[in-house]
Amino acid sequence: ENIFDRSRMAPKTPIKNEPIDLSKQKGCTPERNPITPVKIIDRPQPDPWTPTANLKILVSAASPDMRDREKKKELFRPIENSEQSDTPDSLQYDIVDDSTVDEFEKQRPSRKQKSLGLLCQKFLARYPNYPLSTEKTTISLDEVASILGVERRRIYDIVNVLESLQLVSRVAKNQYCWHGRHNLSQTLKMLQDAGELQYGELMTSQHREQDLEYKFGERKKAIIPDSQDRTLLDFSEPDCVSASANSRKDKSLRIMSQKFVMLFLVSKTKIVTLDIAAKILIEETQDTVDHSKFKTKVRRLYDIANVLTSLGLIKKVHVTEERGRKPAFKWIGPVEFPENTDDLRGHSPASNPLPETQRGACAPYQTSTAGKQRLTRHASFNSAQPCEATKRKVSSEPNSPHQERQACSVNSDKNSSKMINLAAVCRQKIEEDTGSAKKSNITLPVSLLSVPGDSDFCVNPLPQAVFPVVQADVPSFSLPVGISSQASNPSMPPASKTENGKPTLLPNQPFLCFPSSSLFMLCGGLQENNMSEPLPTAGDLGSRSAEAQAPTVCQKRSSQKCSSPAAPGDDEEPAAKKQTLEHRDLPLSLVVPKKPESPKAESSPGSDCSAAVHLQTNHLDLASPAAPETANKESTKPLDCQEQGKQSQKKVPDDPPPGNEHISKENANQPFQPQYLYVQPTAGLSSFNFLFSANQAPGAISLAANQMPSLSVPCVMVPSAALASFPLVPFTSPLSPVPDSSFSAAASTNFSVSSLASATPVFRSSTAVVTPKVSAAPSADPQQPAHPALHLSPVLTRSCSAVKLDSPVCMGHPVTLLKLQQPSSAPLTPKNIRPAHHEAFFKTPGSFGDPAAWKKNEGTQTRNASSVQRRLEISSTSPD
């Protein structure tokens, strides 16, 4: 390409002479090149780096020779340049003619040729993705720079980003150690966790605040102690190694890179627009956002994005929002990480969902739990030592889901420890920071949120809430459901999900997207009444309680099982999971059907999961009346989970109960047809919409929300019948036989809105996975289900926030749920719904009141997608 371009390009503008030509060289051999630089280069070598090459490099690096090289390179450059001109035959030809031009032209690689992304590819081509643990590869900045024919400054850009992902670590001055992607999954997981914490907390905090205080404004003020936040990410060496590594101040690029990645990992949709990311990053860093700063941030993000793109972790996409089309990046890297998910994995093929990078997935859940602690100790990513360690780890820990996974678990040691540290740090910071509303708002946005300013919580949850789509692992589910997105929506093939899920998402999401805040999906038994359901969130419920409605809900819950406020969460959780899943997808504008699964169970692990499960079960039940069995199973599990989950409460990962897997599987198998009721929110709050599964046990619905307590938002339960009218319709009636009646009557599910938020978190928890209780008798287990939720909520609360975000993670587990839901989801309704606000694009929930609107909005999917954005925007604008 280069050659071509050059030939072509060159003519255009003779630019300065640049060494760049080297690019051709891409390649390889550093030293050699010196002498005969040019031509060699031509082919990039993928392979290139043979062990030998590495050795050479190392050697060179080690030795003072390096310097020499530099010298050489300098020398070379000229040479190369001259040669280059020669080199390319074609070029020459073209160029040659014009003598004058020649020089310039040749040299002048087009801008593209010089792009950081291309440069990064060349850089990466030199090193193996999965280097043998034994070999260490050292990278000499000077060498690389000379080889690649670029200034060292550029190499710093690349290396800093790579370092943020621990693909390399700095060993010494000019020296970096290449680790390859062995640790990538772990690192990503860490980032995900950290992201959840940060953002999650924020969210939670926001919610809280909101609940407490405002709905609109103040939250942000809240404060933000962000400064520290950034630090959070620093893997850099806490302990280990030389502090030297850290030296610089913040190294914004590195931190930014991590944060940027975190946004993706937290985002349901996996799509992050640059502007949103910039806003978030800026906010974290600073309150003030000048335009100039914004621009600068965006520039940096491009730099980072180019590197990440070269790594195959993200890809450029465009999100179309109301305002227009915005550049965005979609995460195409591994989404799921081992974590706890073992369980999940087991049962759910969902693992499939793992995106392309399977490798990524590995994280053992253990790591999450244990890991953190451990990690705490270590911490330093950077440390030179790490390299080795990491390698080892790597070897041991496999990251990749499949292969690597094993290793991963092991790894946890150092790397994980480091990671953990970060996470821990982040948490703390986050917690601290959390206070600041702004952040939270912002952060949340990422994927999650959609919440409009007002309904913060709600919103957030909602967005995601869209129906979960399950990726389809189990088609059966989806279909059954009336809604089934799948069925109805062709768009989402389950399969697609598997990948990242994303793909499909956008456009057609099978899932339903609700306006961000506006909708909630609930699954649960509806028994009681239809009424409102405010759900108390589990822990926090209070908020919910705040609202009058809550009581009923509570009762319901209690009846169901929700006993504790927290408990209620369960039901919700599941829903939440779904939502979360959806959300992820949605993030930007679209919802993607991805697989929900994965995620992380970390945060609220068990409990969440369980909750999720419940939901699922519920859904299932609802969906398929027939399926009660499954439901039961699930339900039971959930219970267990709950118990477990409680323990785990903290986000730390609980153990993932094996059960979950089963459940999920079961679910999948089962024909559930979840029915959902969609409730539109009253105008008030942002209107939340709830979807309930028809049959679920009431208990299930309960919210976990804990954090969200605030949700008090008025939610309206709509009888299935009512729903029918809605676009959503599918959910309600069709499927489920049961449901209808139940709906109408029961509609009241308990769930706390707030829980929603929490809910998501719940999902995460491994537990959730485990337990899906049986929905059939939703009521039956109320406790259990509830518990899970509760667990989550209480513990989570803080974490919860994170959780929410995370929820997506949960998704993985939840997968089953997703499936169920999806069906309906497809419905789009959400999208449709959206219409109400544009701004809302995210979400404003309430806005839609009319069904019609919903329909209209379909197009809006996008809006769903960018929850973050929404949030951001919303915040500014007030939601309706």
Next chain:
DNA sequence: CGCTCCCGCCATGCC
């Protein structure tokens, strides 16, 4: 015209 983002000045810090 606006999105991208290259390029390199220059600040920061360590030695």
Next chain:
DNA sequence: GGCATGGCGGGAGCG
């Protein structure tokens, strides 16, 4: 003072 790092933003390439 020199060198390694890397923040930063002007302004150009490109679609």
